[in-house]
Amino acid sequence: MIFGPGSISNSVIEGNRVSGASPHGTVYVIGGGIDAGAPPMTLRNTPVSGNTAKATGGDGSALGGGIGDAAEPNGPPGGLITLDGSKVTNNTVSGGGAVKAKGGGVFTTFKFHVTNSAISGNTPDDCSGKGC
Secondary structure, eight states: OBOOSEEEESOOEESOEEEEEEEEEEEEEEOSSEEOOSSOEEEESOOEESOEEEEEEEEEEEEOSSEEESOOTTSOOOOOEEEESOOEESOEEEEEETOEEEOSSEEESSOEEEESOOEESOBSOSEESTTO
């Protein structure tokens, strides 16, 4: 789901999957659970859990198993995320071939605000990018 600007409250973002493959080229995948899209984005009392982002290819990136937030080529600019009472747990990001995987829970190139929220138990890491 590409989301923003706006907020999601008292919901669940769970069990989503995004994947891409380009055996001989470049592949880019972001946000297994949610792609922050256009800023600002707020999640209130909305857990993000059990989501997966996977990319396989000759080159590229898999970013944000739970939440992805970065300026995208020919896409939304990304921006400010606020987590308020929203756990980000048990999400996974993976890459095959020469693809780099970052941000099992959250990948962000922007600063973000976290209040009464936990980011834990994600694979291969909880948070990656300049905003972490």
